[in-house]
Amino acid sequence: MTRVVLAPDSFKGTITAADAATALADGWATVDPTAEFVHRPMADGGEGTVAAFEAAVPGAVRMPITVDGPAGEKIDTSWLLLPPTRDTPAGTAVIDLGSTSGIELLRELRPWDADTTGLGQALAAALDHGVSRLVVGIGSSASTDGGTGMLSALGALFLDAAGAPVPRGARGLASVASADLTALRPAPEVRVLTDVTNPLTGPRGAAAVFGPQKGLRSPDDI
Structure with missing residues (x-):
């Protein structure tokens, strides 16, 4: 056979x-x-990462949640709870950006306004559960918001020069004058799954390299 x-x-x-x-x-x-x-x-940290872990790890459990998707609408999704081990007595949470803030969740591209709030909300749900480790796949993003949406959902505050909160998405990045991390939630061990090493800005930056995929069309947009 x-x-x-x-x-x-x-x-x-x-x-x-x-x-x-x-x-x-x-x-x-x-x-x-x-x-x-x-x-x-298999998955490379993008869409399908949670499903790949679920198929590979016996005893993994889907944990349903509802988050704010990349266009602001509610998305029913889930994170994955892996069984406890000696090193992770409260279990490991596997969360992928693709199923919370991913480009495939959009009906149309939103290069300036899509954000990663949903990913932060999924991380917060796993932290509320008390897991020992976070495994986060960050591929398939719908946005180039620098993670500000995710961090805001976890308690960070991004302000402009006048002290007002900046808009969500890439639209607000240029006006960020300060970041207040006082209320940012602490996290246990975190492992990030990614197959690229691009920074946010510059000629090799995520905005320049991946921005066109998300709807940024010209150098003036980046």
């Missing part, structure tokens, strides 16, 4: 990694019905 390990990534915007693995198994079985399939869908 043939044993087949199926480990695809997602096909962005069309099919999830888990669905791709199922489709591959269905097709293979038509010519080799005795084959045994091991489903190991």
